[in-house]
Amino acid sequence: MLNVGSINEGFVLDHIQAGKSMEIYHNLNLDKLDCCVAIIKNARSNKMGKKDILKVECSIDMLDLDILGFIDHCITVNIIQDAKIVEKRELKLPNEVVNVIRCKNPRCITSIEQELEQVFILTDKEKEVYRCKYCEEKYER
Numbered sequence: 001m002l003n004v005g006s007i008n009e010g011f012v013l014d015h016i017q018a019g020k021s022m023e024i025y026h027n028l029n030l031d032k033l034d035c036c037v038a039i040i041k042n043a044r045s046n047k048m049g050k051k052d053i054l055k056v057e058c059s060i061d062m063l064d065l066d067i068l069g070f071i072d073h074c075i076t077v078n079i080i081q082d083a084k085i086v087e088k089r090e091l092k093l094p095n096e097v098v099n100v101i102r103c104k105n106p107r108c109i110t111s112i113e114q115e116l117e118q119v120f121i122l123t124d125k126e127k128e129v130y131r132c133k134y135c136e137e138k139y140e141r
């Protein structure tokens, strides 16, 4: 059983690949929010050996599930209310990610016009391939 500690309202991201929690912390812009965040690294896991856990005390509306799904759709999202898990959310690969990753093609319009949004489209669900909306450059993870 997951110990949610003193969180009254917020969410717990469980089954994060060990070592990935800081990347997720930054990609979700948690460093810019004024909320309480606990990062647990290398927790023991029956399923994964080692895992990271992120506990965040803030409204669930602040969480971008698309970005999270893009980073790792195997993460478990537990929604906490009144210090109890009230819901678990499934993540899926989003069809589109905006301003999360940058196109590396130097000839791409987004490399020249910096103010353009960085849009990547899921073009192959099975292989988890994303391509730049503008130049179709494949994103390499």
Ligand SMILES: [Zn+2]
Pocket (backbone or CB within 6 Å): 103, 104, 105, 108, 109, 110, 132, 133, 134, 135, 136, 137
């Ligand atoms: Zn591009």
